[in-house]
Amino acid sequence: MTHVIRPVLVIILLFACVVIPPNALSANKAEQPLMTTAQQLFDPIPLTIPYPEGDFYFDEKIELGKLLFFDPRLSQSGNVSCHSCHNISLGGADGRSTSIGHQGRTGIRNSPTVFNSLFQIAQFWDGRSRNLFEQAAGPMTGELEMATSDPQVCHLLSSVPGYVELFDEAFADRENPLCFTTIREALAAFESTLITPNATFDHFLRGDCNALNDKEKQGLALFVELACATCHMGINVGGNGYYKFGVKKSPALKYRPVSDRGRQEIITTVEDDYVFKSPSLRNVSLTAPYFHSGSAWLLTEAVTVMADVQLDKQLTLEQQHLLVQFLKSLTGEQPHIVLPALPPLSTLSPRPNS
Amino acid sequence: MTHVIRPVLVIILLFACVVIPPNALSANKAEQPLMTTAQQLFDPIPLTIPYPEGDFYFDEKIELGKLLFFDPRLSQSGNVSCHSCHNISLGGADGRSTSIGHQGRTGIRNSPTVFNSLFQIAQFWDGRSRNLFEQAAGPMTGELEMATSDPQVCHLLSSVPGYVELFDEAFADRENPLCFTTIREALAAFESTLITPNATFDHFLRGDCNALNDKEKQGLALFVELACATCHMGINVGGNGYYKFGVKKSPALKYRPVSDRGRQEIITTVEDDYVFKSPSLRNVSLTAPYFHSGSAWLLTEAVTVMADVQLDKQLTLEQQHLLVQFLKSLTGEQPHIVLPALPPLSTLSPRPNS
Numbered sequence: 001m002t003h004v005i006r007p008v009l010v011i012i013l014l015f016a017c018v019v020i021p022p023n024a025l026s027a028n029k030a031e032q033p034l035m036t037t038a039q040q041l042f043d044p045i046p047l048t049i050p051y052p053e054g055d056f057y058f059d060e061k062i063e064l065g066k067l068l069f070f071d072p073r074l075s076q077s078g079n080v081s082c083h084s085c086h087n088i089s090l091g092g093a094d095g096r097s098t099s100i101g102h103q104g105r106t107g108i109r110n111s112p113t114v115f116n117s118l119f120q121i122a123q124f125w126d127g128r129s130r131n132l133f134e135q136a137a138g139p140m141t142g143e144l145e146m147a148t149s150d151p152q153v154c155h156l157l158s159s160v161p162g163y164v165e166l167f168d169e170a171f172a173d174r175e176n177p178l179c180f181t182t183i184r185e186a187l188a189a190f191e192s193t194l195i196t197p198n199a200t201f202d203h204f205l206r207g208d209c210n211a212l213n214d215k216e217k218q219g220l221a222l223f224v225e226l227a228c229a230t231c232h233m234g235i236n237v238g239g240n241g242y243y244k245f246g247v248k249k250s251p252a253l254k255y256r257p258v259s260d261r262g263r264q265e266i267i268t269t270v271e272d273d274y275v276f277k278s279p280s281l282r283n284v285s286l287t288a289p290y291f292h293s294g295s296a297w298l299l300t301e302a303v304t305v306m307a308d309v310q311l312d313k314q315l316t317l318e319q320q321h322l323l324v325q326f327l328k329s330l331t332g333e334q335p336h337i338v339l340p341a342l343p344p345l346s347t348l349s350p351r352p353n354s
Numbered sequence: 355m356t357h358v359i360r361p362v363l364v365i366i367l368l369f370a371c372v373v374i375p376p377n378a379l380s381a382n383k384a385e386q387p388l389m390t391t392a393q394q395l396f397d398p399i400p401l402t403i404p405y406p407e408g409d410f411y412f413d414e415k416i417e418l419g420k421l422l423f424f425d426p427r428l429s430q431s432g433n434v435s436c437h438s439c440h441n442i443s444l445g446g447a448d449g450r451s452t453s454i455g456h457q458g459r460t461g462i463r464n465s466p467t468v469f470n471s472l473f474q475i476a477q478f479w480d481g482r483s484r485n486l487f488e489q490a491a492g493p494m495t496g497e498l499e500m501a502t503s504d505p506q507v508c509h510l511l512s513s514v515p516g517y518v519e520l521f522d523e524a525f526a527d528r529e530n531p532l533c534f535t536t537i538r539e540a541l542a543a544f545e546s547t548l549i550t551p552n553a554t555f556d557h558f559l560r561g562d563c564n565a566l567n568d569k570e571k572q573g574l575a576l577f578v579e580l581a582c583a584t585c586h587m588g589i590n591v592g593g594n595g596y597y598k599f600g601v602k603k604s605p606a607l608k609y610r611p612v613s614d615r616g617r618q619e620i621i622t623t624v625e626d627d628y629v630f631k632s633p634s635l636r637n638v639s640l641t642a643p644y645f646h647s648g649s650a651w652l653l654t655e656a657v658t659v660m661a662d663v664q665l666d667k668q669l670t671l672e673q674q675h676l677l678v679q680f681l682k683s684l685t686g687e688q689p690h691i692v693l694p695a696l697p698p699l700s701t702l703s704p705r706p707n708s
Contacts, residue, residue: 070443079454084433088693089424095699096706100433104458286698289705298701334695339442341688344640345449347652351643352450 034221035204041224043235044202045116045282045332049193058189060170065190067166067340068183074153075146077102078352082139082187086114088337091286092194097294101139102147108260110294115335116282118192120239125292126263127242127277132188137180150180156350157183162343196283196332204329212329219326222319226311236280237330244275245292248312255295255305262292285328299324388575389563395578397589398556399470399636399686403547412543414524419544421520421694422537428507429500431456432706436493436541440468442691445640446548451648455493456501462614464648469689470636472546474593479646480617481596481631486542491534504534510704511537516697550637550686558683566683573680576673580665590634591684598629599646602666609649609659616646639682653678 051058068074072081085099086092092113099111109125117123123135139145140153157163158178170186171177201220203211212220223229232238242263245256256274263272276292289295290302300320307313315323405412422428426435439453440446446467453465463479471477477489493499494507511517512532524540525531555574557565566574577583586592596617599610610628617626630646643649644656654674661667669677 072441072444073449077454078450079438079448087426089696090426091695091698094433095427096432100431100458104454286695288699297699297705337693339691339693341445341640342443344445345642345651351651 034217035207035209037224038220039205041229041233042201042205042237044205045119045195045197045199045235047197049118049195057170057172060166061186061189062193063190063340064163064166064170065186065188066337067163067342068187069190070340071342073156073342073345073352074140074148075102076148076152076353080146082114082136085111085139085145088194088335091115091283091334092117093287095288097289099145101145102143105144107142107144109292110289112279113283113287114191115194115196116236116280117239118195119235120277120280121241122277125276125279126266128266132191133184136184136187136191152350153183154178154180159346159349160343161346166343194335196334199282199330199332201326201329202332212326215322215325216329217326219322219324220329222322223326226307226313228306228311228323231278231310232281236282238278238282239280241278242272242275243278243310244273245309246274247310249309251305251309255291255293255309257293260292281327281330283331283334285324285331299327303327388571389558389561391578392574393559395583395587396555396559396591398559399473399549399551399553399589401551403472403549411524411526414520415540415543416547417544418517418520418524419540419542420691421517421696422541423544424694425696427510427696427699427706428494428502429456430502430506430707434500436468436490439465439493439499442548442689445469445637445688446471447641449642451643453499455499456497459498461496461498463646464643466633467637467641468545469548469550470590470634471593472549473589474631474634475595476631479630479633480620482620486545487538490538490541490545506704507537508532508534513700513703514697515700520697548689550688553636553684553686555680555683556686566680569676569679570683571680573676573678573683576676577680580661580667582660582665582677585632585664586635590636592632592636593634595632596626596629597632597664598627599663600628601664603663605659605663609645609647609663611647614646635681635684637685637688639678639685653681657681 055061069082072079072084074081080101085094085101087094092115094111097110098107100106112125117132117135121127123129123132124138129135129138137150140148141150157167164178167178167182167186171182174182176182200211200216204220223232229237231241231243234240245251245262250256261273263275264270279290279292284290285299288299289297290299291305296302296305303320303323304315307315307319409415423436423440426433426438428435434455439448439455441448446469448465451464452461454460466479471486471489475481477483477486478492483489483492491504494502495504511521518532521532521536521540525536528536530536554565554570558574577586583591585595585597588594599605599616604610615627617629618624633644638644639653642653643651644653645659650656650659657674657677658669661669661673
């Protein structure tokens with residue numbers, strides 16, 4: 001995988017995909033440059049997840065993490081779970097502009113999908129957590145989300161015999177199998193399994209010329225031509241770098257409210273004003289609304305705004321359509337998740353508080 | 355199944371299970387009266403659900419209803435689904451005293467389990483809906499729950515091509531395949547599949563003398579002896595009649611607040627003051643807290659209160675323990691549910707409102 005767009009390749013690509021009439025693209029010969037370029041910019045979602053070397057209990061961690069992910073009792077009200085905002089049935093997000101958490105409070109940023117989050121450079125819109133393990137602490141203890149605390153979560157889980165047993169199994173090699181560290185490790189293990197392989201785009205990346213139809217190929221060519229792939233590349237077609245939202249123009253306040261300065265809030269440099277991690281575009285057609293503000297409900301709207309403010313390009317209706325066709329080819333197989341039965345509380349368990 | 359306790363049988367049972375020392379109960383001969391009595395009072399959960407005769411699209415209705423059940427976009431905020439309060443992972447209930455619905459509002463009654471609800475005489479604590487079809491309308495349109503309306507739900511679903519297709523398939527024989535009637539029919543079809551067969555008690559009811567251990571058998575004998583089965587009988591060990599909460603004594607205000615008069619609120623006769631449908635005791639060890647008020651967190655507390663206010667009996671610690679052991683034998687196989695992928699909204703879809 002190459003992390004920069006090579007101008008020469010783009011020129012070759014344009015020759016093949018834009019100058020040549022679209023219907024000629026179905027010929028294998030003409031497609032080769034497009035596929036080669038795509039293969040240099042993007043990688044397919046792997047078919048299986050990478051297991052940490054030497055972790056003999058990783059399957060147990062995944063199973064335990066799955067229970068934790070679906071357990072609303074980890075929240076102060078007993079009503080909010082990881083799954084509330086990262087809904088497996090809704091592309092790993094929640095279909096709202098901003099999520100609803102503890103006592104009906106709303107957050108300020110759109111819930112990013114948990115799917116394929118393993119492949120991101122960091123977690124959260126501002127990348128303030130380096131990985132899924134660090135990320136797991138945020139929503140649990142966030143006042144707008146699950147509104148609990150490290151000791152509360154540990155106390156609750158320690159009071160549930162069914163959980164104690166599972167922690168003992170998954171962390172048999174640890175001195176303290178049930179603690180806030182192992183809770184987050186288990187959550188991260190489960191979340192790392194939530195990948196969506198076998199999108200039609202993945203089949204194309206693996207060499208199947210016919211996986212994408214002509215419109216999707218034209219959309220891919222345009223995606224590269226416009227330089228969308230500058231920020232949206234790699235396995236996740238995004239999620240691997242930080243970029244200003246508004247490179248060429250300031251977006252409308254609706255899309256980029258002044259109340260959220262992105263990475264500047266955690267790094268406090270002028271350069272980081274309105275800088276966010278580029279989101280993954282995997283399964284993007286399932287995860288409206290878009291942007292950190294969750295303010296664009298339609299993919300055509302999102303691509304139009306991005307072309308305008310990031311690239312100073314005004315898309316034609318045909319171009320919007322082609323880009324959306326390509327983006328829809330990024331929808332992979334959704335995770336196959338059987339809902340777990342959660343272990344019942346005990347006489348010692350704290351009760352929900354709301 | 356016999357819906358009244360026959361005094362003669364109880365006397366025989368007492369002779370077999372109470373007068374005879376508990377350890378003698380393991381002999382098949384001594385057990386026969388207990389099993390016979392149990393078989394006359396209760397029925398096992400069937401292994402498969404009954405399909406409506408002549409409905410050639412019932413499987414399609416079940417699949418569609420499953421999507422609807424898990425879809426939070428049916429609520430006004432896009433945040434509350436049927437599953438929010440009837441959580442498959444939490445015994446079909448939500449583990450709170452009262453549920454949290456639209457904008458963080460709480461209801462007044464404990465969320466009853468959706469599991470085995472098909473076998474109940476009616477739905478809701480006060481039985482105000484005759485069946486699951488009627489019930490489905492309540493939470494969708496309730497201001498404290500999903501806070502939407504018939505036209506809103508129909509409008510939303512009609513805007514989603516993926517749903518329109520599924521309604522066309524599941525209700526191919528209807529003039530209007532997508533309407534508030536068919537929405538509720540599909541939900542009821544899915545919910546009717548949420549049964550929990552093969553509890554150890556079911557194996558006992560089917561003739562396996564060894565399915566229950568000695569303590570569970572003593573608990574069952576006590577359950578019958580005390581006349582708990584007057585209100586908790588049949589397939590669901592409850593859920594098949596209406597009874598005053600406080601037959602012999604008024605329960606503490608904590609358990610029976612004056613603000614909730616039960617069926618009197620819908621029927622307005624003096625006789626129906628504090629009258630509720632007896633809840634099913636199936637999977638009861640998974641669905642704390644208990645009572646319509648969700649005010650008893652422990653099974654020992656619940657059985658103690660019930661014996662006191664319904665029967666004017668003071669349970670010993672040993673009796674509490676035996677009853678709880680029996681009640682735990684009512685936990686069946688939990689439904690095996692793979693989370694569905696919900697169809698994405700379209701450009702025409704209304705957006706969540708909160």
